[in-house]
Ligand SMILES: [Zn+2]
């Protein structure tokens with residue numbers, strides 16, 4: 559859901575590869591051709607072209623951005639609007655998270671069939687997860703069906719179960735079997751309740767990567783978090799449940815999307831910077847943004863991106879959060 563932006567977003571334009579490459583290649587080719595046989599010429603030219611391509615890439619960085627959290631039909635948004643939104647953000651790969659058969663993740667979000675259809679239509683831009691209501695008998699079959707159809711994860715798990723319930727553990731078993739991550743919406747008294755007991759699940763499924771998201775996930779960066787609070791604005795005392803889960807469990811990750819991710823940055827920028835430093839291999843950019851513009855104060859995705867760019871302690875950490883970690887966790891070829 560959209561919670562409103564507090565900071566103006568900035569969208570960087572990324573230059574496309576220049577035509578100069580080809581002119582340089584042709585020039586180099588004609589110079590070396592004189593002394594070489596045709597075969598030698600072809601080998602040398604290919605090597606030279608590769609060297610030019612590499613140096614050009616370094617000169618004009620065109621880096622990927624992976625958005626690990628988007629939805630089809632989000633609050634009624636069309637596929638064309640979603641594509642335009644992601645393009646405006648500069649996102650190169652988008653992970654589509656379907657709803658279960660009911661509830662639409664509380665925002666009219668599309669189900670498994672819609673994310674599969676969009677990813678099939680634009681395989682260069684979209685990948686997708688599989689999902690189902692955690693505690694219905696059909697969950698196993700439905701999730702398995704879409705994992706077999708190419709889903710690269712399970713989620714968004716946003717249903718009224720405890721995070722250590724037998725039903726959720728059955729979903730974790732599917733993730734273990736297929737070697738995919740699970741993305742979870744933690745919300746006190748609502749979804750995936752009992753975050754203080756999540757250690758046991760992490761220990762029971764050490765090969766499954768779990769990605770935490772939403773109000774109760776981000777609220778608990780604070781050691782003194784009041785569990786009823788959804789978007790706290792107080793300064794953070796480090797050492798909360800979230801901090802501990804990320805520190806102690808190699809299979810726990812964090813999704814910076816949504817109003818809750820944005821609130822993590824805005825409530826205490828100094829803390830956010832230190833948190834990104836210590837969990838630099840665990841955090842991933844996501845937007846979970848339902849507007850149609852992809853820029854400006856109303857676009858929380860743009861605001862989250864701006865905060866990552868502004869507050870990441872180093873360029874290397876920024877790159878990990880914008881695409882490196884997601885590439886590894888989602889096993890993406892980007
Ligand atoms: Zn979502």
Ligand SMILES: [Zn+2]
Nearest residue numbers: 847849857859
């Ligand atoms: Zn947006």
